[in-house]
Amino acid sequence: MLQYVTTNPGKLREAKSYLGDETIDTYDYDYPEIQAPTLEPIAAAGARDAYREVGEPVVVDDAGLFIDAFDGFPGPYSSFVETTMGVDRVWELAEPLSDRSAAFRCVLAYCDGEAVDDPVDDGDLPVQCFTGVVDGEIVAPRGDGGFGYDPIFEHDGATFAERTAAEKNELSHRGRALAAFAEWYQQR
Numbered sequence: 001m002l003q004y005v006t007t008n009p010g011k012l013r014e015a016k017s018y019l020g021d022e023t024i025d026t027y028d029y030d031y032p033e034i035q036a037p038t039l040e041p042i043a044a045a046g047a048r049d050a051y052r053e054v055g056e057p058v059v060v061d062d063a064g065l066f067i068d069a070f071d072g073f074p075g076p077y078s079s080f081v082e083t084t085m086g087v088d089r090v091w092e093l094a095e096p097l098s099d100r101s102a103a104f105r106c107v108l109a110y111c112d113g114e115a116v117d118d119p120v121d122d123g124d125l126p127v128q129c130f131t132g133v134v135d136g137e138i139v140a141p142r143g144d145g146g147f148g149y150d151p152i153f154e155h156d157g158a159t160f161a162e163r164t165a166a167e168k169n170e171l172s173h174r175g176r177a178l179a180a181f182a183e184w185y186q187q188r
């Protein structure tokens, strides 16, 4: 069984809604996150650490909100900024901007100890990464669904917090990364 290693119930709900309960199980392990300006090395290091801990095929998910006018901030620091400043204050900072374009990005990193087609770097365990991106705009908070920055991220007329998990998966960074991963994993 594939272990989706996360302590974030929002990510897990979306992965289960996409892949189904019979494909993935959850391993609640808070792997140490390295610091890096992009998501891929963070996810890859997490996957290696999680594989060593779990000893079974693992997927970890590193994601964040990248605001163009802030040169991508909060990006890889999205979790920290959410728990310190909070989402409402991110909206207050973005409100005066004339251009509030932003993107959510998600990198899924897979490790089962075996060789992969396209290893992400030359770390000691092979890791394959899958990226999903969705463009949108920062808006005043709306909606009760989702998690994190969903209430302030609008795509196609609605915020992610105004959509069901299934609707969000059809459009979202995580849904897109999960789609790429699922296709590859089926063949593996």
Ligand code: IMP
Pocket: 008, 061, 062, 063, 064, 065, 076, 078, 079, 082, 104, 146, 147, 148, 149, 150, 160, 172, 174
């Ligand atoms: P991570 O655990 O380092 O991947 O942090 C991800 C953080 O980015 C979360 O704690 C949220 O603040 C934010 N984030 C990632 N994906 C989403 C999403 O789908 N919706 C809203 N916020 C997200």
